[in-house]
Each structure stands twice: as C-alpha cells, then as structure tokens.
Amino acid sequence: MRRGLVWSLLIIVGVAAACLGVTIGLGRAPLLGLDLKGGVSLVLKPTGTANASQLQEAVNIIDRRVNGLGVSNSDVARQGSEVVINLPGIKNSQQALDELGQTAVLYFRPVKCEIPPYAAPKAATTPTTVAPKVSGTVPSKALGEPGAFRLTSALLASSTTPTTLVPTNGPGPTAAQLQQACSSSNASEIPTTPVSQDTAKATVILPDRSGQVRYVLGPADMTGSAVSNAQVEVDPTTGQYTVLLTFTGKGAAEFDKIATSRYACYEQNTANPPACSLEAFELDGVVESAPTIQAPSFHGTAVISGSSSNPFTSSQASQLALVLKYGSLPVRFVPQQVQTVSATIGKDSLRAGLLAGIGGLAIVMLYMLAYYRALGLVVLVGLGVGGALLYSILTELSYTSYHLTLTLAGVTGIIVSIGITVDSYVVYFERLKDEVRSGRTVRQSVERSFTRAFRTVLTADLVSFLAALILYFFTIGDVKGFAFTLGLSTLLDVFTAYFFIRPAVILVGRRRSITDNPVFGIARGLGSRPGRALPGEA
Amino acid sequence: MTAVTVGAYRRLFRGETSFDFAGRWRRWFAISGTVILIGLISLGVRGLNFSIDFKGGTVWEVPTSASVSTARSVVAAAAPSLGQATVQTLTNTETGQRTIEVQAAAKTTSDPAEVQSVREALARMAHTSIDNVQLNEIGPSWGSDITDKAVEAVIVFLVVVSVYIWLRFEGKMALAALTALIHDILVTVGIYSLSGLQVSPDTVIAFLTILGYSLYDTIVVFDRIQENTRGLASTNRLTYSDTVNISMNQVLARSLNTSLVAILPILSILVIGAWVLGATALETFGLALFVGLTTGAYSSLFIASPLLALLKEHEPRYSEIRRRLEQAGERRDARRRLTPAAVAGSVAERTPDSEGSGGRDARRKPEQPAPAVANGSPPVEVEYGRAAAGGEGDGIPLRSEVPYRSGNRPPPRPRKKGRRR
Numbered sequence: 001m002r003r004g005l006v007w008s009l010l011i012i013v014g015v016a017a018a019c020l021g022v023t024i025g026l027g028r029a030p031l032l033g034l035d036l037k038g039g040v041s042l043v044l045k046p047t048g049t050a051n052a053s054q055l056q057e058a059v060n061i062i063d064r065r066v067n068g069l070g071v072s073n074s075d076v077a078r079q080g081s082e083v084v085i086n087l088p089g090i091k092n093s094q095q096a097l098d099e100l101g102q103t104a105v106l107y108f109r110p111v112k113c114e115i116p117p118y119a120a121p122k123a124a125t126t127p128t129t130v131a132p133k134v135s136g137t138v139p140s141k142a143l144g145e146p147g148a149f150r151l152t153s154a155l156l157a158s159s160t161t162p163t164t165l166v167p168t169n170g171p172g173p174t175a176a177q178l179q180q181a182c183s184s185s186n187a188s189e190i191p192t193t194p195v196s197q198d199t200a201k202a203t204v205i206l207p208d209r210s211g212q213v214r215y216v217l218g219p220a221d222m223t224g225s226a227v228s229n230a231q232v233e234v235d236p237t238t239g240q241y242t243v244l245l246t247f248t249g250k251g252a253a254e255f256d257k258i259a260t261s262r263y264a265c266y267e268q269n270t271a272n273p274p275a276c277s278l279e280a281f282e283l284d285g286v287v288e289s290a291p292t293i294q295a296p297s298f299h300g301t302a303v304i305s306g307s308s309s310n311p312f313t314s315s316q317a318s319q320l321a322l323v324l325k326y327g328s329l330p331v332r333f334v335p336q337q338v339q340t341v342s343a344t345i346g347k348d349s350l351r352a353g354l355l356a357g358i359g360g361l362a363i364v365m366l367y368m369l370a371y372y373r374a375l376g377l378v379v380l381v382g383l384g385v386g387g388a389l390l391y392s393i394l395t396e397l398s399y400t401s402y403h404l405t406l407t408l409a410g411v412t413g414i415i416v417s418i419g420i421t422v423d424s425y426v427v428y429f430e431r432l433k434d435e436v437r438s439g440r441t442v443r444q445s446v447e448r449s450f451t452r453a454f455r456t457v458l459t460a461d462l463v464s465f466l467a468a469l470i471l472y473f474f475t476i477g478d479v480k481g482f483a484f485t486l487g488l489s490t491l492l493d494v495f496t497a498y499f500f501i502r503p504a505v506i507l508v509g510r511r512r513s514i515t516d517n518p519v520f521g522i523a524r525g526l527g528s529r530p531g532r533a534l535p536g537e538a
Numbered sequence: 539m540t541a542v543t544v545g546a547y548r549r550l551f552r553g554e555t556s557f558d559f560a561g562r563w564r565r566w567f568a569i570s571g572t573v574i575l576i577g578l579i580s581l582g583v584r585g586l587n588f589s590i591d592f593k594g595g596t597v598w599e600v601p602t603s604a605s606v607s608t609a610r611s612v613v614a615a616a617a618p619s620l621g622q623a624t625v626q627t628l629t630n631t632e633t634g635q636r637t638i639e640v641q642a643a644a645k646t647t648s649d650p651a652e653v654q655s656v657r658e659a660l661a662r663m664a665h666t667s668i669d670n671v672q673l674n675e676i677g678p679s680w681g682s683d684i685t686d687k688a689v690e691a692v693i694v695f696l697v698v699v700s701v702y703i704w705l706r707f708e709g710k711m712a713l714a715a716l717t718a719l720i721h722d723i724l725v726t727v728g729i730y731s732l733s734g735l736q737v738s739p740d741t742v743i744a745f746l747t748i749l750g751y752s753l754y755d756t757i758v759v760f761d762r763i764q765e766n767t768r769g770l771a772s773t774n775r776l777t778y779s780d781t782v783n784i785s786m787n788q789v790l791a792r793s794l795n796t797s798l799v800a801i802l803p804i805l806s807i808l809v810i811g812a813w814v815l816g817a818t819a820l821e822t823f824g825l826a827l828f829v830g831l832t833t834g835a836y837s838s839l840f841i842a843s844p845l846l847a848l849l850k851e852h853e854p855r856y857s858e859i860r861r862r863l864e865q866a867g868e869r870r871d872a873r874r875r876l877t878p879a880a881v882a883g884s885v886a887e888r889t890p891d892s893e894g895s896g897g898r899d900a901r902r903k904p905e906q907p908a909p910a911v912a913n914g915s916p917p918v919e920v921e922y923g924r925a926a927a928g929g930e931g932d933g934i935p936l937r938s939e940v941p942y943r944s945g946n947r948p949p950p951r952p953r954k955k956g957r958r959r
Contacts, residue, residue, distance in 0.1 A: 041628060052677075060683060078677030079597060339628040339637070342606065353807055360806030364799050371551075371795065408740065415807075419800025419831070420754065423792075426799070427758060430792040456761045459706060460754045466702065467695055467750045474691030479684065482743045486750065 005503035012499045016385040019392035030391075031088060031398040033073035033407030036350060038343040039088035044333035046081070054331050059083055073405035073481070083333065086341060088405050106224025106323065107200060108258065109217035111278035111290055115187035117207060117214055178203050181216045198285050206280075208287040215287050217280050221258045224283075226251025230324035232317045235305065241317035242305040245324060252300035262293035281324065288323045345408060353408075357415055364422070372429055374514050378504045379425045386421055386496045390414065390489065410485055417489040420464070424497045428453040428505065446509035450502050457497050464490045550791050559786040560779035563844035570721055570841060577728010586731055589738035590624065590643040591680040596653055598640045599628070599672040602664035609638045609663065616659035617652045638664075641676060643736070680739050688742065692749070699753060707764055710849045715756045718842035722752045725833045726826060733825065741826045748830025751800070755793070756838040762789050763843065777863060778856040782847040786839060797835035804828050 023029075044062075046055070055078045062085060063076040075086040173181065177190045184190065192214060193204040200220040207214045229246040247255050258279060266277035273292045280290040291304050304320065306312035312320070343350070365383075369376035397404035431453040435445035468487030472480055508514050549555050559566075602609075610625045623642040629635070640660070653673070661668040696716065703712040726748060730737060763785040767778070776784075808824040850856050 038626070040631075056677060059677065059679075063679070075679050077594075077679035080674040080676075084676075338631045340631060341639075342627040342629075344624050344626050352810070356807040356810035357803055359810065360803030363806070364802050367798065367802075415803045418803065419796065420751070422799040423754075423758070423796040426792050426795045430789070430795075433791070434788065452765075456758055459761055460757045463699055463702065463753050463757055464750050466698055467746075467753075470695045470698060471688075471691050471746065474694055475684070475687045479688045479691070479743065479746065482746060486747070 005507055008499050009503040009507065012496070013381075013385055016388040016392075020388040023392045023395050028395050028399065030394045030406040031404070033405045033410070034075055034086050034088045034341065035073075035344045035408050036406070037088065038341045039086055041339045041341045042085040042087070043079075043336040043339075044083045044085065045336045046083075046331045047334050048331070050081070050331040052078070055081070055083060058331060058333070073407050082336065106227070107220040107282045108222045108224075108226070108255075109204075109220050109280045109282055110258075110262075111275050111280050112203075112216040112218055113182035113275045115181060115184075115190070115205070115214050115216060117211055118188060118190070118192050173205055178205070178216070181205060193285070198282075204282075206282060206285055206287050208290065215278075215280055215290060217282065217287075220282075221279070222251065222254045224324065226254055227324050230321040232314070232321050233303070235303075238305075238311075240305060241312040241314055242303050243312075243317050243321045243324065245302045245304060247298075247300050247302075249300075252298070255302070256297045256299075259293045259298055260296045263296040266293060281320075283323050289320055357411075361415075361418070364418075368422070368425075374508060374517070375425075375429055375505065378501070378508060379422060382425065382496060382500050382504065383418065383421065385500055386492055389492055389496075393488065393492075394485075404481075404484075410481070414485070414489070417486070417493075420461075421489070421493050421496070423460075424453075424457045424493055425501060427456050428497075428501060431456075432505075442509045442515040443512075446506045450505070454497060454502070458494065461490050461494050550794065555787045555790055556783070557787060557790070558783060559839060560782045560844045560847035563848060566840040566844060570725070570837075574721070574724045574728060577724060577731060580728060580731040584731055584734065586727070586737050587734050588643060589736045589741075590641050590676065590678075591739050592678050592685070592737070593644040594675060594677045595641060595643040597642075597674045597676045598656060598660055599637050599674070600660045600664045600666065600670060601635055601637050602660075602666070603636055604638060604663055606638070609640065609660070612659050612663045613640055613656055616656045619652070620656065644675075688746075692746075695749075703757070703760075707760055711760050711764070711846060714842045714846040714849065715753060715760065717845055718756050718837035719749060719752050721837045721841050722748060722830060722833045725837075726829050729829050730826070735821060735825055744826035745830065747827065748834055751831060752834035752837060755796070755834050756842045759786070759789050759793070759838045759843060760846070763846065777860040778850040778853075779847040779860075782843050786843055790839075793835060793839060797831065801828065801831050801835075804831065 431449040471483035
C-alpha cells in the first residue's frame, strides 16, 4: 500500500519532469496565435465576378478547411471582393499561397473514354468501384482522421506541391480534337485541357492524380455542393479502406438520376464495365477518382472502394475524402499576394499581461501556503506537475497535424483551469479539516477524506468534461478549440487528483514531524489546534 | 484589516460560521433581480457592442513605416469611438513594403464622416495623399454559422447536464442549478451591455468557460447538501433549510478559497495588465471572466441553494418537519448551533475513534453503522446511527448546549482517554 503510493508519486513526478525535459530539450514551444505573434496573410481573388453570398460560402469552406479542428487559430474573412486568410506562424508563405490557390470547384462528370497521357503513351487503368452503402449503421467519424489534412502552417511547409499535371493556361484541345478523342489512334497527341478552359459546360480531357491516364469527360452533371460529407472507413469484411460519401437531400436525387443511367451501362458488361459506367470526380483539373457505378440508386450514401487488385492506401482514402468533403468552392480563386502580419496585441501589452498573470499566481500560492501550511506546498508541487504535463501536451499537439495554436484566449483559459485544478485540492483539504475538527488525527483522516472528496471532484469534473465533449462535437471553429483545451485540462485534473494529490497528502499526513510542526504543521493549517494564533491574527 | 473581518475570517477558518443562506432568500433574489433588470434594460436600449469578427466592418490600409502605437493614437484622435480598433502591420514578403492596417467593427464605423476623417488622419500620418489610403469593407470571420452551432451546442449541453444532475442528484437540484446558470448568463450579458465593452470571439469563449465553471461550483455545493440530507432523512430533527444552511457553511471556506484562487490571477491581469499598464486587448475578456467567475461563485451560494431549499420545503415531508419543529419552538435554538464546527464536534462525540477506541466502541454500540463510517460518512449521518441506537431522543441532534465562542471548544471528552495524541 505504502510502497504503491511512493511509486505513484515518483512515477508521476518523473513523467512530468521527463516530458518537460524532452520538450525543452528539443527546443520546442507551442505555436503562438495571430494575436500573440502574427503570421501570414494571404489574399485570394475570385476569377470573374462573384457575389457576396458566394464569397461568404467560400469563406466558410476555406475556414473549415484550414481550421476544421478549431485549434489552429486561422482567420478567414471576406474583404471587399476578395478573401483574406490569416495563418499563424507560417514558415513558407509562398508554398501556402500555392496550396490555397488550388482551391477550386469539384465537378461530377460523365466519362466518355480513357486515353493515354499527353505525349507519353503508357496506359494502366486503376479501376475503382462504387457500391451502394448497405443499410445499417453509419459508423461515426473517426476522430482525428481529417485533421491529418488541415491546411495549416506545418503541413503546408512540409507537404509537396501537388501535381503540375495540368497547365494553368495555354492551348487546349480543339473542338475537333475533342470530338474524335475517343476514336483517335494517336490520342496521346491531343493536349490536356488547361485549367482556364475547365468550365462546367465544357467537354474536357483531364488526367487522373497519378498522371498515368487521362479521361475524356462530358459537361458536369453536378458540383461538389451536392456532397454533405465524406469520411474514411474500413470495410469490415475486406479490411480495405473505403470512402463513405453522403449527399445532401437535393444531391442524393441528382446522384441517383446519374447513377441510373451509369448503371444501365454497367449492366451491359459487369465483368469489364464500359467507360460510360464511370462517373469522374474532378477537382481543379485533376480526376480524383472515377469509380464504376454499380447500383441504380444510392439513397443518399455511397461507398467508394479501391479495386481488389489495387486497394486504397490510408492516405489515398483520406485524400479522396478530404477532396470530396471540402474541395468544392462556389467560385475559383487566384492567389493575389502574401504579407506577413504583426501580432494584434502589442508586445508591451503581452508582457504586461504575462507579468500580471504571474503576479496573480504568486499571490495565490502565498495564500495557499498561509492558509494550509505544509499542504500548501503539496499544491505548489502539484501545480508544477500539472503545468509541466499540460505544457508538454500542448507543445506536442502544436507539432502534430492538429497544429494547436496558443492564443490569448487559450492562455486565459489555462489560468482559469488553474482555479479548477486548485479546487480539487481545496475540496480535499476542507474535507480533511472537517474530519480533523471532529476529533480525528490527520493521519486517520487523509484516506477517508480523499474517498469523499474524490467523489465530489469526479462529479463536478464530469460536468466540465461533458461540456467540453458536447461543444467539441457540435461546434466549429474557435469554439471547438476551446472545448478541446477544456476537455484536456479536465482530464489532467482528475488524473493528477488521483495519482498525485492522493499519494502526496497521504504520505505527508503520515509523518508526525510534518503534521504536528507548530509553524508549518498540517494540523495547524487545518485549524485543529484551537487557541493558537491563526493566520489572520499574526 | 478591521476587527470585524479578522473575526469573520477566523470563524470561517475554524468552521464557526452560521450564515443564514436559505432563510434570507428574498434579499438575495432581490439583489440579483435588480442587477439582471438593469442589465436587460441596457440590453434593450444599447444592445451589445459586437466586434469586427461577428458583423464585419471597415478596414483602412496605408503604406507607411509609422509604428503601430502612433497609428493607434492617430486613429483614436480622429475618431474617439474607434478606441477598440485593431491596428497591425502588414509586410509584403516580396517587396518588403510595410503597410499599417486598421480594422474597426461595422457598428462603430457606421458614420461615413468618421470613416473619412480616419482616412484623412492616416494619410497625414503617412505623409501621403488620401488616395493612397485604401478603404475596404470586411466581412465577418466568425460567421453566423459558428454562432448558430455554438448556441445549438449550449442547448444540447444544458439538456444533457440537466439529465445528468437529475440522475446523479434529483430533479429539483437540476432546476436550481439551471436557474443559477441562467442567472450568471443574464448578469454577464447585462454587464457587457452596460459597460459597452466589445464582444469578441474571445469573449464568447470566456463566456463558455463561465458556464462550465458556474455549474462546477454549484455541483460541489449540491454534493454536500445531498450528502447531509441523506443523513438527516431519518432524524426528522432539522428542516431542509437548516440542512442547506449547514451544508453551505461547511462548503463556505472551500467556495471562498476556490473563488479567490480562480479570480485573483484574472483580477491581477485586469487591474495591473489592462488598466495600469494599458493593455486594452486584455480588458474585453478579462472582464467577462472576472464577472463570470464572481457571479458563478455567488449564484451557487445565494441563488441555487436558497432556491433548492424553497423548492424542497414545499415537499410534504419537509413541510411536516418544519411544522413540528416550529411547534416545539426548537428551531431558534438550532439556528445558533448550526456551525460546521459544532456539527463536527457533535459528531466527534458520537463517532467511534477508529484508532484509539474503535474496537471498544464497536462493542459498546453494535448498532452503529460501522461500514458507513468507514466510508467517510458525513458528520450528520452519524446522528442517524445514534437515533437508531436509541440515544437521548429529545431535542436537537447536536451535542453542544451553549453556542461556541471563538477559542471555546467543547469540553474534553472523558471517554477519549485512550486516544493517542
């Protein structure tokens, strides 16, 4: 029992120290937000004209794309007739610009035929198939999956610039070439349609993502606004990655209409389906996927799977889901300019706030020491342990795909969470005081008080955690980021309450030299010795 | 420190307070009602001052090498209502051209003359022609869909939490806790409207923090009330209000300490950071947190608990107890003795001292519910054991015959000779 307590204490202090040591040793610190450190500002200009509502829709989609998890503190707004994106702590702004400039419209297009790549004839089709989602449960969204593709600083800085498969401008195929593309014997000489000519009503020739095959595509059947959601799933029978596509109400009807005609084609030859059974998903001049439609109606959900010979990898499936989910903007944008933005809070303000916060904390600590004596020391060490763990976790999350960014609001949230963490101690100590007051010694009281106090802490923390969980799953943007931090600090609170406060207080409470010390004794801090001077009188 | 506060603090430290929280509900409700009413009137008349993130606004851009603080003072001089404008620098990564950007919310820039005067002032500052100051309107970055989703989430949260409190505690506690929460929301919103401070996304997040904190605080208090009521259920010697009062006084030290710990750093940021050192950005949500934490702590003591007592007193069981006790004229005596220390003292007498004489006590009083004690049973619960054991069955279940004065602890207990000290 006693040994267990010592171990628990040693392990948690050791883990906290090690985490902090590694974090500092690696020279890592949490990413700081736009308000604290500034970042990069990108301006996107729509090609052609776009009305205010289209721009606002684009803003919402881009915001969701760059800040889906809400913790990366990006800021997207419409400014005049342009869209301004502010990203914190970005390293390679040019790359960010290139990447965000890729925003485009997602089209669903009929496939006329497949042709070899331009001037490099080598055909290797990778057929994929679409089967209707078998009725039943739709599994919940895998937490964190889409996070892997958030377009924020670190990701943008490290990711490779995608395909230069499609020329942005230049001569495209002539009308005559398009006409005979499918029957031409030297189709590889017909150029690919440039992005500038890639409009909804046009017939186009576009490559797939690998660049090994091109498709001749008819005018768009519908746009990506028909898709309400797309997520990666693992097929329980085959174990392969698939993408579950959910359509909006209107989109479902449109897609079923397309599916009926494609399926008619598919039925002609199920073993080797003709091109007319394919439906291409095209984003920004690249065919992301061109699956065979294997059912006449889908009732709003469809599963896209790789072929049995060439299954999806995890990243391919995630990429496809991301494109389908967020790839559609109502208008096409051209990147305009990149600027670095300064912090919105001046350095002096920041320093003032920091100093004030530290001063406030110091007063709190002094108060705890004066009020609870030796137990105040336990609080001090405990906050150190909790703080080290929180700092390490926040820093670590800045370096993952979540790109957690610390803003002023986040820092303040942490200060409030100190209050809630210290409350676990206070509830325990006040309970201890009740027990000691009723005539027990400190030694007798420490464990039974903990049982009761922990129950209270659990009940109250559960409410906080519920709040965090609900906010996380129901909201978007900054609120989601707040919920994340709240949930994290609540979990840490329960964790340190059990693994640190309990062993520390029990061990301290067993030492008579500590409990009965006239100045610093726990018994005194708990007010178990009447008649002596109390802190208020001194 | 005056003598009165020292005395009150000492009594708090020793658990010798006996504030009547439940009985004076009219006073507390009147105070809160007044504050909320003033806030609501202000909300109706003045509304809230939403920041640029919600409604969009105006942005001025001027190429200049002037500093941010210069620009800020120039803007403030040209249009005093734009004191809360965001000023930052933009530096073009290719040309290195530095631009000062000033953003202000739509509501404060509704006057075209003011917009124009800021434009002129900025041009003068940059020593350039007025045409070089670009003027643009900017859309909201915190779209209405974010707000809608947040409201949706808060509603779901309230429902789930109500159900949770209902299951974990009871329906009336859920009602009282929710009332306290709504009280906190109304007070905070009212104060924001009154002060005219900007409501930014940070404020909304601070606001959500408050919701969580307020409930957290209320639940800690209710946990103690529930624990004490369970013990009292069979004694029939205390009214529900008295139970609530004992519980409140028991958790009072905890509530004050916790609130101090949470509020002190915020207050420090607000006072030192924002007002003394002039970091205006900290004001907006520092105030939200300060008001929220204070009203959160206040409402769990002065709104949730008295309301709970009011609701419960109407239950036949508790109104019966009250009627009986008032007939016997015992309540006034009880009130004086209901301090946490007195309750604990009375428990000390009844509870077997597990270390020194536990075995003996157990033999002497076989009916004593030993397992309950081992689980860290609440003080008053032991009274149940005594009642079951058929102890002196009259009067108040508290040992002390005279109210304790400070330094006047109960007399030494003869049967605790064997207790180690």
